[in-house]
Amino acid sequence: MPTPPLSTAQCEAVSNVNARSGELSDWCATIFDFGETAWREYRSADWYVTRLRQEGFTVEEGSGGMPTAFCAEWSNGDGPIIGMYAEYDAIPGNCQAASPRREPRTGLGFQAGGHTDPHSGLGIGALGGLLATKAAMEECGIKGGLRFTGEPAEKVRGSKPIHAAKGYYDGLAAMLSFHPFYMLPMCNTVRWDTHCGAAYAMIYRFICDAPENWGQADGAPIPQSHSAVRAPGANDALMMMYQSSKALREAMLPHQGGWSVSEAILTAGQATADNQPAGLAEIQYMMRTPTLAMADQITAVLDRNAQAAAMMSGCRWERHWVCKSRPGLANHAMASLVWEAMQIVGAPYWDDSAGAVARQIQAELGLEPMAEPFIDEMTRLIAPEDAEAILRRDLPPSQLNSTSDDYTDMCWHAPTARFYIARPALRAPEGYTYPNWVMNALGGIPATIDPMVTTAAKVLAVSAIRLLEDKTARDAAMDEFKSRTGGGIGGTGWVPPLCEYEPPIHFRWPEYVETERGRDWWIPSAMSGA
CATH class of the missing domain: 3.40.630.10 (Zn peptidases)
Known part of the structure; x- marks a missing residue:
């Protein structure tokens, strides 16, 4: 034509x-x-x-x-x-x-x-x-x-x-x-x-804010000694989450219908060298799937992994949405x-x-x-x-x-x-x-x-x-x-927005910073081998 x-x-x-x-x-x-x-x-x-x-x-x-x-x-x-x-x-x-x-x-x-x-x-x-x-x-x-x-x-x-x-x-x-x-x-x-398909992204946050309760059956405080047992802390939770989710990835969904899960570590550490457990660590996951049902299934697996990692490391965990798109x-x-x-x-x-x-x-x-x-x-x-x-x-x-x-x-x-x-x-x-x-x-x-x-x-x-x-x-x-x-917005075949979360603007997203050296990236450009 x-x-x-x-x-x-x-x-x-x-x-x-x-x-x-x-x-x-x-x-x-x-x-x-x-x-x-x-x-x-x-x-x-x-x-x-x-x-x-x-x-x-x-x-x-x-x-x-x-x-x-x-x-x-x-x-x-x-x-x-x-x-x-x-x-x-x-x-x-x-x-x-x-x-x-x-x-x-x-x-x-x-x-x-x-x-x-x-x-x-x-x-x-x-x-x-x-x-x-x-x-x-x-x-x-x-x-x-x-x-x-x-x-x-x-x-x-x-x-x-x-x-x-x-x-x-x-x-x-x-x-x-x-x-x-x-x-x-x-x-x-x-x-x-x-x-294009559906996608979910979320940040799992691990917080170790009561390390004194780790391993103490009677609730006694941890002795102030470098040789005392210490809570594994948030870094360990993050690593267990990272590795367990990698290991279980093939079991998350059937081997058909292109899908992917990727991760990025946003923050880690938050501890000194004085034998203190890391208090905070965050890891972001992004999943791309053909359907919302597949995204929900992966989310359920990740939630279980986060709960297990937190229990093993003396932490609590939170999930914060970055996106839920149709x-x-x-x-x-x-x-x-x-x-x-x-x-x-x-x-x-x-x-x-x-x-x-x-x-x-x-x-x-x-x-x-x-x-x-x-x-x-x-x-x-x-x-x-x-x-x-x-x-x-x-x-x-x-x-x-x-x-x-x-x-x-x-x-x-x-x-x-x-x-x-x-x-x-x-x-x-x-x-x-x-x-x-x-x-x-x-x-x-x-x-x-x-x-x-x-x-x-x-x-x-x-x-x-x-x-x-x-x-x-x-x-x-x-x-x-x-x-x-099925009739436009609100119709019988319409999928409503999935966003029930606030914009995730407060996390430690990489950014430029102003320093005495001038404008720089959060990883200093003068770093050896950069």
């Missing part, structure tokens, strides 16, 4: 992205250089809030009780409201300069935060699409509104379940979700049936609409300057620079149904959801399309795997990341304008949403 021609407003939106491409490039570089990690994206969130207010949006800071979240709104009169969003969190241990060689950003060590996906490009691509849509609405007199949320801590699936539970996605005619491509065949395409919900009407926009806009194009950067990286790694250094998929479109067929090859027929991202919570509140635009990825010689820093660097160098940003912005704007102008398309998306949920 041929794609429809662009409307006057859509042409205006595309022209706006082209006119602002230099700004988008500078903005993307700014967020990339901040490199702030989950729940601590202070500079990044402040930058977005300031920029959006300058662009005429009304902005709520700290939305949903999250200091680094926001919700921006703009209206051009009564009409449908279209949602978009920015992410801007980076990952600890991935600090990389926008450079064709492995080097951290100025003044930092490699253990600081850095953008991997990159969310720096994701957020600015979305912002570019938002501003282009606004400009076209003003120029062409299109009624309606725009809502743009700032979503911190995506890497722990943090903000969207909270925003969803607090109503920030309610009342939208549609939600547009863009992500840089991160796995084949999801490159320059739209998700069709198999959306699996995604398909919407073919939305996917088809965005796919039409992608065909009109086309795949990203990388020019000779990008190729030169890629060859410089290859030479830096001791490889023979290639005439065509990028993978072919970067400049190809793949139809949603074709990508779906490839994705399903490795999945059991009964598995409805796969992989992980928290946009899924938006799907239960508005008709949602999830699409991917290619980010730069290098062609590898046979038997060779590029080090991780290469992808991180390509996500920050303007010549290599800007084509993704501007292409995503155009797809978002063309799709948003179509939704605003075409009531038939908008109604089809909403009708399908209601059909799949």
Whole structure:
């Protein structure tokens, strides 16, 4: 079926992205250089809030009780409201300069935060699409509104379940979700049936605040002697939790339907060398599963392990939720609409300057620079149904959801399309795997990341304008949403928000600190061997 021609407003939106491409490039570089990690994206969130207010949006800071979240709104009169969003969190241990060689950003060590996906490009691509849509609405007199949320801590699936539970996605005619491509065949395409799955994340905290009761049948206090028996304490509880959960992982769920459990130790120690037991230790778990039932089953196993570890070590234990997110919900009407926009806009194009950067990286790694250094998929479109067929090859027929991202919570509140635009990825010689820093660097160098940003912005704007102008398309998306949920929000097939917890902002999340040396990472950059 041929794609429809662009409307006057859509042409205006595309022209706006082209006119602002230099700004988008500078903005993307700014967020990339901040490199702030989950729940601590202070500079990044402040930058977005300031920029959006300058662009005429009304902005709520700290939305949903999250200091680094926001919700921006703009209206051009009564009409449908279209949602978009920015992410801007980076990952600890991935600090990389926008450079064709492995080097951290100025003044930092490699253990600081850095953008991997990159969310720096994701957020600015979305912002570019938002501003282009606004400009076209003003120029062409299109009624309606725009809502743009700032979503911190995506890497722990943090903000969207909270925003969803607090109503920030309610009342939208549609939600547009863009992500840089991160796995084949999801490159320059739209998700069709198999959306991302459920995910739970939680922190288990072990507290040894009554060590004097350990091992004393008569309740007598522990003698003040270095040779006396001492409670194992929180460190031991954490290690028993860590090792027992690793050992029992294969028994947690059936060996089918892709699932994973990963862990990160947040705090440990809290004791001196004076024969005192550690008083506090924390470990975070993240599970990614196709279904909520699987996530609940793993949680039950982890709870039992935590209780046993606490009893053996003289501790008590607590479980604190980081996220509970629902699996995604398909919407073919939305996917088809965005796919039409992608065909009109086309795949990203990388020019000779990008190729030169890629060859410089290859030479830096001791490889023979290639005439065509990028993978072919970067400049190809793949139809949603074709990508779906490839994705399903490795999945059991009964598995409805796969992989992980928290946009899924938006799907239960508005008709949602999830699409991917290619980010730069290098062609590898046979038997060779590029080090991780290469992808991180390509996500920050303007010549290599800007084509993704501007292409995503155009797809978002063309799709948003179509939704605003075409009531038939908008109604089809909403009708399908209601059909799949049994009537929309609150319907018989609707899955309500799972978030019954406060934002987990008070834990010891890695972050930047201000010292007499200046701005530094919580693991000092001057550490030997950093």
